[in-house]
Amino acid sequence: MAQDKQSIAQASAIAADDFAPDGDDTGRSNLFTIGDLAREFGVTLRTLRFYEDKDLITPQRDGLNRLYTRRDRARLKLVLMGKRVGFSLNEIKDMLDLYDLRDGQVMQLKVALGKFNEQIALLERQKKDIEQALTELRRTVSVVGGLLKEKEQAAG
Amino acid sequence: MAQDKQSIAQASAIAADDFAPDGDDTGRSNLFTIGDLAREFGVTLRTLRFYEDKDLITPQRDGLNRLYTRRDRARLKLVLMGKRVGFSLNEIKDMLDLYDLRDGQVMQLKVALGKFNEQIALLERQKKDIEQALTELRRTVSVVGGLLKEKEQAAG
DNA sequence: TGCTTAGCTTACGTTTGCGTCAACGTCCAG
DNA sequence: CTGGACGTTGACGCAAACGTAAGCTAAGCA
Known part of the structure; x- marks a missing residue:
């Protein structure tokens, strides 16, 4: 099953700003290791290297060392948000690539x-599946629970 | 994400009978190919051969050909039910093995x-995760939708 | 000089549940 | 005799997302 472990950690929400043409790169701390x-x-x-290998983020280099700009950071944020809502890295890449085309923004x-x-539709289906599974499990638990009572009484 | 495609097909529910000591093997059509x-x-x-390879079901042989008994059939039913409610084949195997020990049934x-x-607890957690993802996605959709309106108005 | 911290690359390993050939054997109807 | 239908055993492939060494470099500092 998906949505496993650590769904904790950074859940920094998405803001309209994250979809802006190009993150204002004129602040101070613009470079990150x-x-x-x-x-x-x-x-x-x-993970970060993996994302780079998959062309999700493409930091510059200072010799061998990677240097991430604010834009890279924004992309990472989008990647992680994408993961949280269940997109695969491939799907995320497609969207980011599309974004880079910048053929008019609107498209x-x-x-x-x-x-x-x-x-959203997919998640709703999954939610239903889970609800069905829950229903079946609960029914089974009650059935098995019943059997147990019988047995314990008989043996008791 | 899990719970993907075909959750359709056979959803034959579990009955108390499926947990019975040993399926009455005295009917007629007791063997299946x-x-x-x-x-x-x-x-x-x-799939069936795969399950056999994983020791979930162990049919007899008629020469090379597999022959499944009612007991095998019952096990298969449990396996599929287990899958439906999200257990891995390994977990299912553990339970079936345990069942075979028959150290007193109750245990x-x-x-x-x-x-x-x-x-059940796990599924409930996953359900929550999905609900959170849905919330975030819906929020994002409204944000992006807003941006789109702006852009389209600006561009006329 | 030696240790620690931070980073690098390459590359195999893991998990789950089968799908998909490939290459044959067997038996029955026509 | 031939073509299906049904069955068999390998065995590789795949998708997703990294984990986990292994082995090396370079900087900082005590």
């Missing part, structure tokens, strides 16, 4: 909106 | 009951 981001978002270094937002709605 | 069971339960041959039923309740 891999460790910085890992700590901030509660992921491992391996991509519409596409994303579509995927979000699909995902 | 692999194809029989596959059709009856809507699984593939591959195993108690253990199973415990696992069922754990699973």
Whole structure:
């Protein structure tokens, strides 16, 4: 089953800002090390490298060392949000790529909106499945519980 | 995400009978071929062989061909029910093995009951996770939807 | 100089549940 | 004799997301 363990950690919500054309890169602390981001978002270094390998985030380099910009950080935020709501990394990549095309902004937002709605439908189905499973389990528990009572009385 | 596709097909409910000491094997049609069971339960041959490989079901042989008894059939039923409610094949195997020990019947039923309740708790957690994801997605949809309206108005 | 911290790359391992060939054997109807 | 239907045993493939070494580098500091 999915949605397993640690659904804890960073659940930094998405803001309209995260969908802005290009995060204002004129602040001060604009560069992060891999460790910085890992700590901030509660992921491992391996994870960040993995995401890079999958072209989800593409930090610059200072020699060999990775340097993440605010834009990278924003992307990571979107990736993690995507994961939380059940998208696969591939789906997330598709959306981010689409976003990068920037063919007018509107198109991509519409596409994303579509995927979000699909995902909502999917999650609702899963929720139903789980509810059915719960129903069956509870019924079974009562059946088995009944048997147990009998047995214990008989043996008691 | 789990609970994916085909949650359709055979959802033959569990009855108290399925937990009986040993299915009365004195009826007539007591032997089934692999194809029989596959059709009856809507699984593939591959699946049944796979279950055998995992020691979930251990049919006899007629030469090379598998022959399933009513007991095997009952086990299969339990396996599929276990799957429906989210147990892994390993967990299911553990329970079936335990069941086979038959150290007094009561003990195993108690253990199973415990696992069922754990699973109920797990599913409830997953349900909550999904609900949270849904909440976040819906919020995001409204945010993105808002952005879209703005953009479309601006662009006319 | 030696330790610690932080980072790097490469690459195999893990888990779950089968799908999908490949290459044959067997038996029955036509 | 031939073509299906039904069955058999391997055995590789896959998807997802990293974990987990192994082995190396470079900087900082005590």
